[in-house]
Amino acid sequence: GDSVTQMEGPVTLSEEAFLTINCTYTATGYPSLFWYVQYPGEGLQLLLKATKADDKGSNKGFEATYRKETTSFHLEKGSVQVSDSAVYFCAGGGANNLFFGTGTRLTVIP
């Protein structure tokens, strides 16, 4: 079945460090791809998305590019802040339900 595999955490970085969280997908078709973020005690918030190959999603300094050749959608940010500490979920889907990765916990220390 369709699935995504994302980098296991936890990830701990110093403020202003570069962030990469890897995500690869397996799907029979061409799913839309998403990154969601979950802050403590809250639900998931959509961070960015891409609907077709070579699309780049971006928001709040985060970016991810839909790479069909490597079936990947890695999340990157050039300079993380303490406020970016959260759990990040990669997800994929089409007309029906989404399939989620297991989540990566990011902690940014001052």
Place this chain on the structure above:
Amino acid sequence: EADIYQTPRYLVIGTGKKITLECSQTMGHDKMYWYQQDPGMELHLIHYSYGVNSTEKGDLSSESTVSRIRTEHFPLTLESARPSHTSQYLCASSESRQMGRISTDTQYFGPGTRLTVL
């Protein structure tokens, strides 16, 4: 962005009680979902609905039930709560968008209900 609400945010109850977790959205989305999130963070789809009077079980077997009598409302009920039901429950909604040959649904989540059964 969707406005989606869940109540209560936190609930602590005793074993055997009947509970209903409320979920409402104001954007007229046709699709709604319930997820159970375990302490390891992984999300498990337990119920979904593609419209009024439509409900389906998700990937994870659950003793809960749902109903969809109105588009905006998708409550989840546990007839007899047990400690194994202790979890975070997340509700989401989406609207189908067709972009050329691509059909894409973006799910928007509520804040969640943290349920503890003693």
